[in-house]
Amino acid sequence: MLEVLQQHLAQNLPFLKDKKLLLATSGGIDSMVLVHLFQQLGYDISIAHCNFGLRGVESDGDEQFIRNYASQNNIPSFVTHFDTNTFANDAKVSIQIAARQLRYIWFEELLQEHGLDYLLTAHHLDDSIETFLINFTRGTGLEGLTGIPQQNGNIVRPLLPFGRTQIEGYATQHNIQWREDSSNASDKYLRNKLRHHVVPILKSLNGGFEASFTNTLNHLQQAKSMADDAAALVFKQVIRDYGSYKHIDITQLKRLPNYKAYLYYWLSPMGFTAWDDIYNLADAQPGKYVLSGDYRLLKDRDFLVLEMVSGYDSGIYEIEENVQKTTIPIGLKLENVHYFEQNHTKNIIFVNKELIKFPLFVRKWKEGDYFYPFGMKGLKKKVSKYFKDEKFSLSDKENTWLLCSGEDIIWVVGHRADNRFRVTENTTQILKIAFLQE
Template sequence: MLPVKQFQDFVAKHQLFAQGNKILLAVSGGKDSVLMLHLFKAIGVNIGVAHCNFNLRGDEAQRDELFVKMLAANFDLPFYITHFDTKKYAAENKISTQMAARDLRYNWFEEIRLAEGFDYVALAHHQNDGVETVLINLTRGTGISGLHGILPKRNHLIRPLLFLNRHEIDEIIHQMNFDFVEDSSNLSANYIRNKIRLKVIPHLQEINPHLEKTFAENAARFADIEMLLNFHVQALAEKILNPRSDGIYIALDEISKLNPQKLLLFELLKPYGFTESVIEQMLNHLHSSSGTHFFSSSHQAIINRAYLVIAAKNSNEIANQFIHPSTTHVLFGADTLKLSFSTVIEFESNPKKAFVNADKLIFPLILRHWQNGDKFAPLGMRQLKKVSDFFIDEKVPLHLKTTTPILVNGNGDIIWVAGMRQDNRYKLTAATKKVAIFELKNL
């Protein structure tokens, strides 16, 4: 018998979708997705069918595509099909074929969902898939999110078959005499998931015949624990993460108070891409001297006096920008430098502007990043001073030291530490006849 009541109860319990929602079903043609299609059809939901041909199994893949197309036609349902060059994508992105197929299909499902007005994408994962996912995560190393495995609902993805295991699905398909196609790659032990399915899980089922049910219950517990942790981390982030214009500041004293320290700091910094090993390095060097850096793929963390500062990675790859008399503005990283001239000899006290004696300029000027050994004469001083010492005196955060634009004259003199202080040698005097006005603006 088709388990319509259990299906409806599971959907209601996890609030997978609402009456009137439009659902896109990912249908491969196998038993799981075929059963899912029949269940959705039985409860009268507005659905469409999507099928991916990964071009990995030759004629068998063509057979699957034709089968799903005919199945959708028999139910008079909208049908969406795409073909992927999966091996090429995997090679270009240096990932496994399975990971490539996963990326390709999820990206395409989201494209179809948005383009065709579907509210959710339904995937036919069941309890055994959940067991396999948890075991894979444990083998590779995982956090709490890996322990709960596959969730019934995440954003626009729903998995309404997680109330069934593989044996139950097989029984239903047999009883209902539903047609389906078999993916021969499921019998191959070349893939990690298949190795666990074929060689590991049978031994675990000897110990616990109700393995799938036990894992499902455990997954629910871990999902609740993750929810509790996320709630605590969110409250903690609001308390100790202090956003400023130049980054996120966290007092080192606050980090020292965290308990458990490594777990909470990892969760706090997870949005910035720091790995667990980098978090461990941070904690080991928490009381190191200022300037110690740590990196993720997108951000840097710097110990700056009494703070750990999180900021986007420096844009040090930006090339030097040349400025000519005809130049009106220059883009430099996240900033724009504007240049104009005036015969009105006026000075405005604004660190974002520099008013320079135009007659002393030797073009082209250069806009670049700070370099070791840079010196200038800060306005009001006659002696040269290292820019690095100037940064220290001005308490400039270390991560801004290498991103502050430096305006350089054609003779090599620094004209302006942009946004901070111009050079005394280029100030306006009673003899000045023309003013070059430089203005720094954030994009």
């Protein structure tokens, strides 16, 4: 196994050589074999162990076992304790998810604090088989059928080519000691049920099951790579990127042979799951939307608008008279000048300073707001009607700020100034206000 791993590292993971590696080590057979292998190969390693406090004395025994091993083998080690049950209850997640989140956050902190390059975990071929079956039974797309990735950023899984039988054989051959996790014997969790009952049957049906499965994973990974490339090309044709949000052209989208598949590819990484609602959104009334945890997909006339959900800011922000520049909640620059330009631009206006009173206020619009749009000869207009006439989307409305003097609107920032504060030939104090867009 050592020779095969050495070849695998040279061919597929050569970047690990001469790097500082952190090995996630539970004390179980998989992680102890991982540590032994990388010791034998002479890599620069440290080990990290999490005590999740879930198995009482047994968890403490695992911790002491790791401490002793590290000390006896002169390996730098890091150990931490977590109150996993409390974290899971507070975050309203399962124990398994809580433990995963806690350990990977800590691992990343260790990498940053100690200048370590990569985190290595002991996931192997049987873990990948189990993950495939879990996703398959729960329903998944192509990505869920490609197994555990060999590398994800600075997380590397060098034992994926090896099955559990090979790992057990190596441990026996080299008299490697490990700790047995009693929870692994329970069928309480789906992964354990598959490990104890389903995978053995599959292996008994096909003596070369592991090789066949690896071959299938390779084909699926290649198919996913092709699908990713196609989705990226179509993305550029159908979607316009405006930075904080994206417009999906519905007409072009519907011309695709299977536009639902493309929507799934684009949106599933953002946490969307209500696929029937998303697919129906293309034919829904404007204003309808679907939310994921961090994103919103909104129907807006001829487009689907994808944007991050940042929350509606209902705050009111003051600008004192002596302030020349502010960046909260938006960037504005205020300057006393002795000239003015007749035609305002979207991002620069000139106002009669004598007609405004400080502090000025920056806020979002509310129902009943009105102003006198510059250039409309004193006609009064509701802000909501202005938005409608200018064809503002819901997102545009939510992201537009008003600059106000008391209750009076001076400027729909970045769009239209108010005529009441315009500069005339009799104006003696002129204030130039510029919108500093990112």
